[in-house]
Amino acid sequence: MEKDNAQLIEAYFTGTLTTHQQQQLEWLLQHDTTFSEAFKFEKEIRDTVIYNERQALKERFYNLDKKEMKPVRKQARWWYAAASILVLIGAAWFFWGTQPEVTPEKLYAQYMEPYPNMVTPTVRGDVPAVGMLSEALALYDQQAYAQAATRLNQVYEEHPTDAAAFYLAICRLLLKQPAETIRILEARKWEDTVYFSPTVINWYLGLAFLQQGDSDEALHRFKRVAGSDNSLSNKATKIVNALENR
Amino acid sequence: MNRDRRWIQSLKNGDNATLDTIYLQYKDPFLAFAGRYPIAKEVAMDIYHDSMIILYENIVRGKLDTLKSSIKTYLFAIGKYKIYAHLKSMPQQEERQGDEPMEEISVLEMDTTEERLKLLEGAYLQLGPKCQQVLRLFYYKGLKLDAIQAQMAYESKDTLKSHKSRCLKQLKEKIQANGKG
Numbered sequence: 237m238e239k240d241n242a243q244l245i246e247a248y249f250t251g252t253l254t255t256h257q258q259q260q261l262e263w264l265l266q267h268d269t270t271f272s273e274a275f276k277f278e279k280e281i282r283d284t285v286i287y288n289e290r291q292a293l294k295e296r297f298y299n300l301d302k303k304e305m306k307p308v309r310k311q312a313r314w315w316y317a318a319a320s321i322l323v324l325i326g327a328a329w330f331f332w333g334t335q336p337e338v339t340p341e342k343l344y345a346q347y348m349e350p351y352p353n354m355v356t357p358t359v360r361g362d363v364p365a366v367g368m369l370s371e372a373l374a375l376y377d378q379q380a381y382a383q384a385a386t387r388l389n390q391v392y393e394e395h396p397t398d399a400a401a402f403y404l405a406i407c408r409l410l411l412k413q414p415a416e417t418i419r420i421l422e423a424r425k426w427e428d429t430v431y432f433s434p435t436v437i438n439w440y441l442g443l444a445f446l447q448q449g450d451s452d453e454a455l456h457r458f459k460r461v462a463g464s465d466n467s468l469s470n471k472a473t474k475i476v477n478a479l480e481n482r
Numbered sequence: 483m484n485r486d487r488r489w490i491q492s493l494k495n496g497d498n499a500t501l502d503t504i505y506l507q508y509k510d511p512f513l514a515f516a517g518r519y520p521i522a523k524e525v526a527m528d529i530y531h532d533s534m535i536i537l538y539e540n541i542v543r544g545k546l547d548t549l550k551s552s553i554k555t556y557l558f559a560i561g562k563y564k565i566y567a568h569l570k571s572m573p574q575q576e577e578r579q580g581d582e583p584m585e586e587i588s589v590l591e592m593d594t595t596e597e598r599l600k601l602l603e604g605a606y607l608q609l610g611p612k613c614q615q616v617l618r619l620f621y622y623k624g625l626k627l628d629a630i631q632a633q634m635a636y637e638s639k640d641t642l643k644s645h646k647s648r649c650l651k652q653l654k655e656k657i658q659a660n661g662k663g
Binding site: 242246249250251252277278279280281282283284285286287288289290291293294296297300301304349351352354431433435436466467468471 | 498501502505506516517518519520521522523526527531534535538566569590592593594596598599602603606607617618620621622624625626627643650653654
């Protein structure tokens, strides 16, 4: 019996329990206190080993991050400084002589990316999407924005949710209809502020104004994003700097 | 894909320098990918660390021996799963209609509280290196006793079983001695 119990525990921890063994295990856990305590102890030990290994991995990654940011040796700094100054002088000469003008349209092209499908993400091997919104967003994932916009419009008319409105606005922007995008994003009172936060709304409004060529309105929107604690703030700061230094 | 297979085999063989290579190779692209979601930069970095850990554990436990996609695709799928889990745990998040299940990712879940784990870890680290290795191969890498016997050159499976049993007994004693049992 002891041998059978040991085999059960081994099968459990190596992930090879058969259905029959699973049933045996559950019965023993309910009816055999000694077995149950021994099993519970081994589970705690398993968690301890996993915890220890993960702490070691985290420390390894932390050290890799630190190494990437390590400053250069003092000896070499002199040369790096001199080389940097020469490169800067050369770059400045090149920049002022040859830099093409930054335009709102160019900034749009540089920074525009469709917002990820947060509602019904399509992953290889998933079950077929169901529901009108799912079908529309499946088209969105496939970058069929014209068809997605048609479907999303139908969804929005029947169920005017934040998700339908937002992704319809993005589709309109990708179809070069920024006026429609601005109308949708500005008209709505957004309730789902996790996925469609004011920062994200302002980001895409900024992009829509860039596509229209309206730098002033775009700047106003991107300054709000730049001042946020969002991962878009760095990009927004770059756009603000580019627009202010034109 | 050949490079990915080499990496998987290296990691299974215990070459953790390969882990460093993978980590540095995909760090910037992952953070750029995570930057598209409404999460802070520090959170994105934590999620990258967690995703790399899950990737590593699935490799060493043999779950990716028949991986059809690339390591990068799998790593990013883990990241997406972790990002969504993080967003769902944020306040004011209502139940979303029509949520589809994600691609299945195998994750070693822990039931023990962190406070208890820190205490137990102290006792575990007092064990000898051979005991720690047996327990690591069994509980972390999920190897069967036959495989551990071969890898650690035990005379027989029974010898290994006895040693594992003594290691657990020692651990229990140390936990009780430290007043944590």
